[in-house]
Amino acid sequence: GKTCDSDVDECAQFNNTDLGCQNNGRCINTPGSYRCECAAGFSGIHCRLREMICEKYNGDELCGHGTCVSANNIHNYTCICDVGWTYTNSSPACVIDINECELHTNPCHSECINMPGSFKCGPCPNGYTGNGITCLDVDECAIDNGGCSLIPKVNCINTEGSYHCGNCPEGWLGDGHICIPAPSNDCTSENICHPKAKCEYISDTVVCTCPVGLSGHGFGENGCKSEIATHPCENHECKNNGTCEVNGEGTRCICPEGYMGATCEKNDACHPNPCSNGGSCKLAPKNKYRCACQRGTTGKNCEIQREICGSVLRQETGEVIYPPEG
Known part of the structure; x- marks a missing residue:
């Protein structure tokens, strides 16, 4: 104005210019000047300075x-x-x-334990060696033939996380860990039958036949009795709901699942199948068992599934995707 009595509104004059209030600062006009009220985090005459x-x-x-x-x-x-x-x-x-132990990000071979900001791996399962993150298959067959029979020599077959024994050679009986000579026709070395009974090896089964004048199933010291039976199975008692049947001149028991032995008196450790995830059960000495696990599983009962690393792929061609989808 002519006498400088009209105040200039700098807020309007400098709006959207470098002289205005920056960074959403609020401009307040004052007589002869203006000032800026800065937004949070800024300071300075024009609110240009960011607070650290x-x-x-x-x-x-x-x-x-x-x-x-x-x-x-x-x-x-x-x-x-x-x-x-x-x-x-x-x-x-x-x-x-971050839970590093999530199923699809598990960095361990098998067991993963989440910890605040970190994780740790459990020990390698049976049949493997390593630090828990990387576990390598142990070749059980490299030491003492893996526990498979040495006399006669039976092939030991190493598998991922486990192993199994081949079949006993012809003329021997057993599960491959232990092989015993197949019984001869008189079975004198086996002492399975009654002393007066005839022992035969028919269709991979020992059959004891009592002599004329005696009857019974023929197995053991009480297998033949002087009582005359109207049917050969009357004196062959099959336990645990086993069924007696005539086999040649003698009798034998057909055992239900879960039982075995000449009179079905023994529990079959492989029934019901204790092996998980499609594993197959094989009888071991002293009526114990061993699981032959499918690829990708391990543990005594094949109960441990290996979801991420460690599987063995033997295809000539293929595609590997990591991390897994889904």
Whole structure:
């Protein structure tokens, strides 16, 4: 004005210019001048200076398990999380533990134990050696033929996480761990039958036949009795609901699942099948059992499934995708 009595509104004059209030600062006109009220996180005459919130406050309080870094967002900072930690959508603070043991990210061979910001692996399962993250198959056949028969020599077949024995050679009986000579026709070396009974090896089964004048199933000291039976099976008692049948001149028991032996008196360790995930059960000495596991499973009963690394692929061509989909 002519007499300089009209105040200039600098807020309107400098709006959207370098002389105006920056970074959403609020301009307040004053007589002969103006001032800026800065938004949170900014300072200075024109609100150009960003406050270093990471230096102003304790970075650990702001970020937890992470490093505070200034950023142009509603918080004026962001956090670079330490390994094993992450943040939520509502806060940049690194306070959420990452579960490294999730099924599709499990870094261990089998057992994974999640810990705050980290993890540890359980020991390698039976049949493997290593540190729990990497477990290599143990070749059981390399030492003492894996426990398979040496006399006669039976092939030991190494499998992933386990092994199994081949069949006993012709003329021998057993599961491959132990092979015994097949019984001769008189069975004198076996002492299976009654002393007066005739022993025969018919269709892979020992059959004891009592002599004329005696009757019974023929097995053991009480297998032949002087009572005359109207039917050969009357004196051949099959236990545990076994069924007696005539076999040649003698009798034998057909045992139900779960039982075995000449009179079905022994429990069959492989019934019901204790092996999980399609594993097959094989009888071992002293009526114990051993599971032959399918590829990708391990453990005494094939109960451990290996979801990620460690499987053996033997195809000539193919495609490997990691991490697994789904």
